[in-house]
Amino acid sequence: MKIPVMELFGPTIQGEGMVIGQKTMFVRTGGCDYSCSWCDSSFTWDGSARSTLMETEAIVSELEKIGGERFSHVTISGGNPALHKGIGELIELCHQRGWKVAVETQGSLWQDWMLAIDDVTISPKPPSSGMETDFAKLDHYIEQLTAASSNASLKVVIFDEADFTYAEHVHKRYPAVPFFLQIGNDDSTTTDDEALVAKLLSRFEWLIERTIESKEMNDVKVLPQLHTLLWGNKRGV
Ligand SMILES: C[S@@+](CC[C@H](N)C(=O)[O-])C[C@H]1O[C@@H](n2cnc3c(N)ncnc32)[C@H](O)[C@@H]1O
Ligand SMILES: Nc1nc2[nH]cc(C(=O)O)c2c(=O)[nH]1
Ligand code: SF4
Ligand SMILES: [Mg+2]
Numbered sequence: 001m002k003i004p005v006m007e008l009f010g011p012t013i014q015g016e017g018m019v020i021g022q023k024t025m026f027v028r029t030g031g032c033d034y035s036c037s038w039c040d041s042s043f044t045w046d047g048s049a050r051s052t053l054m055e056t057e058a059i060v061s062e063l064e065k066i067g068g069e070r071f072s073h074v075t076i077s078g079g080n081p082a083l084h085k086g087i088g089e090l091i092e093l094c095h096q097r098g099w100k101v102a103v104e105t106q107g108s109l110w111q112d113w114m115l116a117i118d119d120v121t122i123s124p125k126p127p128s129s130g131m132e133t134d135f136a137k138l139d140h141y142i143e144q145l146t147a148a149s150s151n152a153s154l155k156v157v158i159f160d161e162a163d164f165t166y167a168e169h170v171h172k173r174y175p176a177v178p179f180f181l182q183i184g185n186d187d188s189t190t191t192d193d194e195a196l197v198a199k200l201l202s203r204f205e206w207l208i209e210r211t212i213e214s215k216e217m218n219d220v221k222v223l224p225q226l227h228t229l230l231w232g233n234k235r236g237v
Pocket of ligand 3: 032033034035036039040041042044078079080106
């Protein structure tokens with residue numbers, strides 16, 4: 001089956017969430033059912049860049065070509081990878097080669113292949129994104145993953161106080177799911193890395209302090225986007 005691919009890159013490290021630091025390749029798919037105001041990968045859905053329709057075997061060959069034998073983990077992100085049925089076949093091909101597979105999605109669309117993923121990150125969107133969470137859909141998502149004992153986590157990006165309140169609500173609704181807070185990057189186009197890092201570290205400190213204050217947030221992890229601290233807004237890292 002064919003999948004629209006925006007970019008394939010790596011090996012790099014996973015810069016976010018539950019498997020932060022994990023050496024991994026990335027497959028970034030095209031298209032999203034959301035349009036978050038601060039999306040750092042808006043080229044996947046805003047028409048500014050083109051995807052390439054690729055057979056799953058060709059994706060695997062390309063990963064082998066650019067990553068050689070220097071990886072055993074593949075992260076599928078987007079856009080929303082859950083738009084694409086063909087990813088089930090891609091997961092199978094990766095597993096046949098002994099690679100683990102992670103996915104990044106916002107939890108708005110379900111695919112049965114989600115149950116075959118080794119690390120599922122669900123990132124529901126807070127008010128600052130301009131998107132609205134369909135909690136009935138998210139409930140269903142979490143139920144299916146929990147029933148299958150999937151290795152899943154929730155990750156909420158935080159820009160402001162309203163986002164923090166939203167995150168408290170989400171964590172309270174799904175207390176058994178490992179929960180991550182991630183600092184938001186409000187300037188995902190600047191090339192001034194020094195100023196960007198200074199701003200992100202100061203926002204990170206604010207988020208840590210805010211979390212320390214909150215009695216709803218006793219069992220959470222607070223993280224930056226490690227790749228942004230290291231490489232700024234550079235694409236393909
Ligand atoms: C580009 S999205 C693609 C996967 C999926 N559409 C999603 O949103 O989960 C990958 C991750 O980047 C996060 N992200 C996007 N823009 C960001 C920004 N400006 N600052 C911090 N995190 C951001 C998303 O919340 C998500 O967790
Ligand atoms: N290094 C690195 N880590 C990431 N974690 C999530 C990413 C994404 O854009 O989905 C991402 C990315 O683009 N690069
Ligand atoms: S859901 Fe993810 S890819 Fe889609 S617009 Fe939001 S951050 Fe970007
Ligand atoms: Mg990213």
